[in-house]
Amino acid sequence: MKTLQELTRKNIWELAPYSCARNEFSGRNAKVYLDANENPYHAPFNRYPDPLQLALKDKLSKIKGVPAENIFLGNGSDEAIDLMYRIFTEPKVNNVVAIEPTYGMYKVCADINDVEYRPVCLEEGFQLNAEKLLAATDANTKLVWICSPNNPTGNALNRDEMSKVINGFDGIVIIDEAYSDFSTQVPFRSEIARHPNLVVLNTMSKAWGCAALRLGMAFASKDIIELMNKVKYPYNINLLAQQQAMEILNDPYEVDKWARLILQERTRVMDSFRLLDFTKKIYHTDANFFLVEVDDAQRIYDYLVSQGIIVRNRNRVTMCGNCLRITIGSKTENSELLAALRAL
Numbered sequence: 001m002k003t004l005q006e007l008t009r010k011n012i013w014e015l016a017p018y019s020c021a022r023n024e025f026s027g028r029n030a031k032v033y034l035d036a037n038e039n040p041y042h043a044p045f046n047r048y049p050d051p052l053q054l055a056l057k058d059k060l061s062k063i064k065g066v067p068a069e070n071i072f073l074g075n076g077s078d079e080a081i082d083l084m085y086r087i088f089t090e091p092k093v094n095n096v097v098a099i100e101p102t103y104g105m106y107k108v109c110a111d112i113n114d115v116e117y118r119p120v121c122l123e124e125g126f127q128l129n130a131e132k133l134l135a136a137t138d139a140n141t142k143l144v145w146i147c148s149p150n151n152p153t154g155n156a157l158n159r160d161e162m163s164k165v166i167n168g169f170d171g172i173v174i175i176d177e178a179y180s181d182f183s184t185q186v187p188f189r190s191e192i193a194r195h196p197n198l199v200v201l202n203t204m205s206k207a208w209g210c211a212a213l214r215l216g217m218a219f220a221s222k223d224i225i226e227l228m229n230k231v232k233y234p235y236n237i238n239l240l241a242q243q244q245a246m247e248i249l250n251d252p253y254e255v256d257k258w259a260r261l262i263l264q265e266r267t268r269v270m271d272s273f274r275l276l277d278f279t280k281k282i283y284h285t286d287a288n289f290f291l292v293e294v295d296d297a298q299r300i301y302d303y304l305v306s307q308g309i310i311v312r313n314r315n316r317v318t319m320c321g322n323c324l325r326i327t328i329g330s331k332t333e334n335s336e337l338l339a340a341l342r343a344l
């Protein structure tokens with residue numbers, strides 16, 4: 001790996017971050033706060049929230065098995081994705097390499113930041129070939145994007161191939177594990193201590209049932225986390241999100257229960273899809289959704305819309321011609337979907 005200083009944009013490496021009132025005062029025992037021009041009335045919303053979300057990170061640390069100093073919290077994973085570009089890539093100069101097909105935000109953020117995006121198609125069965133991915137990198141490649149279990153394909157990528165990418169690339173490798181709670185694969189967040197160039201993304205939006213909170217996580221070396229903290233907006237996670245996240249984290253068994261139910265339902269829905277005559281192929285999944293190839297994705301998508309049921313039409317995505325992506329809902333929702341399709 002190149003040194004972190006070599007990988008980081010010069011202006012970011014040299015950036016003196018905004019120092020907010022609550023950063024400067026990090027003690028916990030003051031009784032009068034007259035430092036931030038807040039209104040003394042309307043507690044608790046009158047006060048700025050903790051800029052580093054320490055209480056929340058402490059709780060997450062225990063659940064995720066990652067030290068708090070190795071955790072960044074963002075306004076959704078999307079903030080962490082964008083920060084990777086803003087910290088490491090020079091617009092119009094650097095490029096990034098990503099698996100294809102995958103989550104759309106990696107490319108959108110590349111375009112916003114005016115950074116060249118190099119998609120590399122997955123193999124048969126949507127599997128990763130490390131050598132092929134690495135062959136697309138050059139001296140100007142700063143980031144490599146991997147997503148496992150992958151969206152929209154659903155499958156977990158081969159772990160050895162992902163390790164080869166981490167070991168074989170001298171820049172930053174990001175592995176997005178938004179769906180790891182649904183997978184039996186050992187997550188990569190446990191490996192950040194061994195790989196200073198690895199950033200792992202998690203989110204509260206899927207298994208944890210908190211998409212509305214907008215809370216995403218990055219796990220990485222302390223040095224990378226410090227760069228992210230330096231560049232983020234000072235108070236990027238609002239108080240309500242921090243409080244609600246603490247509450248759901250107090251109830252991890254509820255989350256396990258949801259995940260088990262969703263996986264049971266996934267089996268039922270996929271089994272039913274196999275019996276529908278327009279189904280051509282159902283892809284293996286390790287997530288809370290699956291990808292299905294049908295005879296005419298647009299026809300089935302439009303029909304479902306007319307029935308008030310929305311799935312994701314992935315027909316235009318590379319390697320996903322005539323594919324629909326189906327999220328596993330509640331038992332009732334899934335039954336409604338299946339009933340509508342059987343009536344088609």
Ligand SMILES: *Cc1c(COP(=O)(O)O)cnc(C)c1O
Pocket residue numbers: 075076077078079103147151176178202203204205206211214215216
């Ligand atoms: C849904 C999803 C996310 C979540 O993004 P948030 O901004 O945290 O809601 C991240 N990555 C992938 C691949 C996803 O599918």
